Amino acid sequence: MRLTVIGCGYLGAVHAAAMASIGHEVVGIDVDPRKIEALSRGEAPFFEPDLEELLAAGVESGRLTFTTDMAAAAGSAVHFVAVGTPQQQGGYAADLTYVNGAVDSLLPYLRPGDIVAGKSTVPVGTAAELAPRIEATGAILVWNPEFLREGWAVKDTIEPDRLVVGVGASTGSATGSGSATGSGSATGSGAPTDSGQATDPAQVLREVYHPAVAAGTPFIVTDWATAELVKVAANAFLATKISFINAMAEIAEVTGADVTQLADAIGHDARIGRRFLGAGIGFGGGCLPKDIRAFSARAEELGRGESVAFLREVDAINLRRRDRAVDLVLQAFDGSVFEKRVAVLGAAxxxxxxxxxxSPALDVAVRLRGLGADVIVTDPAAIENARRLHPQLTYIEDRDDAIRDADAVILVTEWDEYRRELDPEHASSLTTGRIVVDGRNGLDAAAWRAAGWTYYGMGRP
Structure with missing residues (x-):
């Protein structure tokens, strides 16, 4: 099948490469010529495991091409809209400028029966607002949210744990969830194609994702609003779970309890589960923070702000944990880090x-420098991005060089080379001080203490 992916940022580039890898002919379209040039060479403009190999294979095969020309979308059966929806300047709501711009640019190239599949994370009600413009061309709008985890995005695209497709009332009412082998399809006939035959958008999306469908991935067909809510509700739930355990860490810190043991104990309950119960400095990135804020803003617009009012506290708890990490470093130095050399393990x-x-990691680093510390930041992948945003910090790529002569070490991103591979005895041979702040509770506290380190954890005695 011939597919278009509009927007070649994190979501779009991964989606385009993954779709080409399963046999489709894919054209990726973006307004950034430098990004398009890199992708056309098979080079990923950001770090994501396995992506560059997938890009190179797709480009070499001829199934994957990239361009800045929207006219290249003409002739595709499905057009995926994968542009960003950042937080509005000066507010919590999502900025839909890029979504509207992508749709407006695509309209002249749509044919009757074409499918426009929204993948961007949008406020509920967005599809209903976009639909009149799209349906006026005879094309069909569906919403097909993504559930990617950074670091696992390629796998999550090719082998998703579920597929959700929201269809409009004019396309047919959804019959509910079903397996990927047939149930759960839309009952309506869809828009007529040039040949006069009706298009069933759910069936077309099943064909797009044919390997996952054949493997039995749950395929849920629903309405636009539910599909939009699935994405933001999932992110809101995950954010709430993280902030819940961090709230328990705050209680543990004043009672002497150990939040890691608490998480293990409650995580054995199948209704709760252990995943996303890792207390630490909290979540960041381009999804969870802005998505829960946009969800809150949209609920206010709908007159139901009280329904998700708890998300404000979820956000507040999350930000407080960054404060706590800084406070632990200050505590280790009796209240002042002035001219203390602090090695920060992680930037992403x-x-x-x-x-x-x-990034909570960079936030902590910037705050420590603002308090007068000599901050050295290291990260296996994110140094160049961090340097562009915060050139005032000192960056050293090699982990051992970064911790050399440090008065304290703080773990803020749980890369394996810090969490599993940094031996406390080896670290002792490099640093000046023996203070370690574990902002992710990822280190073996007993081992570090046995090696002579003063260990500070998040919600741990």
Missing amino acids: FKPFSDDIRD
Whole structure:
């Protein structure tokens, strides 16, 4: 099938490469010529495991091409809209400028029966607002949210844990969820194609994702609003779970309890589960923070702000944990880090990524420098991005060189080379001080203490 992916940022580039890898002919379109030039050479403009290999294979095969010309979308059966929806300047709501711009630019190239599949994370109600423009061309709008984890995005695209397709009332009412083998399809006939035959958009999306469908991935067909809500509700739930355990860490810190043991104990309950119960300095990145804020803003617009009012506290708890990490470093130095050399392990908001958007790690580093510390930041992938945003910090790529002569070390991004591979005895041979602040509770506290370090954890005695 011939597919278009509009927007070749993190989501779009991964989606385009993954779709080409399963046999489709894909054209990626973006307004940034430098990004398009890199992608056309098979080079990923950001770090994501396995992506560059997928890009190179797709470009070499001829199935994957990139351009700045929207006219290249003509003739595709499905057009995926994968542009960003950043937080508005001066507010919490999502900025839909790029979504509207992408749709408006695409309209002249749509044919009756074409499918426009929204993948961007948008406020509920967005599809209904876009639909009149799209349907006036005879094309069909569906919403097909993404559920990618940075660091695992290629796998999550090719082998998703579920597929969701929201269809409009004019396309047919959804029959509910079903397996990928047939149930859950839309009951309506869809728009007529040039040949006069009706298009079933759910069936077309099943064909797009044929390997996952054949593997039995749950395929859920629903309405536009539900599909839009699935994405933001999932992110809101994950953010809430993280902030819940961090709230428990705040209680643990004043009672002497150990939040890691608490998380293990409650995580054995199948209704709760252990994942996303890692207390630490909290979440960041380009999704969870802005998505829960946009969800809150949209609920206010709908007159139901009280329904998600708890998300304001989820956000507040998350930001407080960054304060706590800084406070622990100050506590270790009796209240002042002036001219103390602090090695910050991590810059990306999470491992296996070079994404520094709303990174708790960088936030902590900047705050420590503002308090007078000599801050050295290291990261396996994110140094160049971090340097562009915060040139005032000192960056050293090599981990051992970064911690050399440090008075304290703080773990803020749980890369394996810090969490698993940094031996406390080896670290002792390099540093001046023996203070370690574990902002992710990823280190073996007993081992570090046995090696002579003063260990500070998040919600741990």
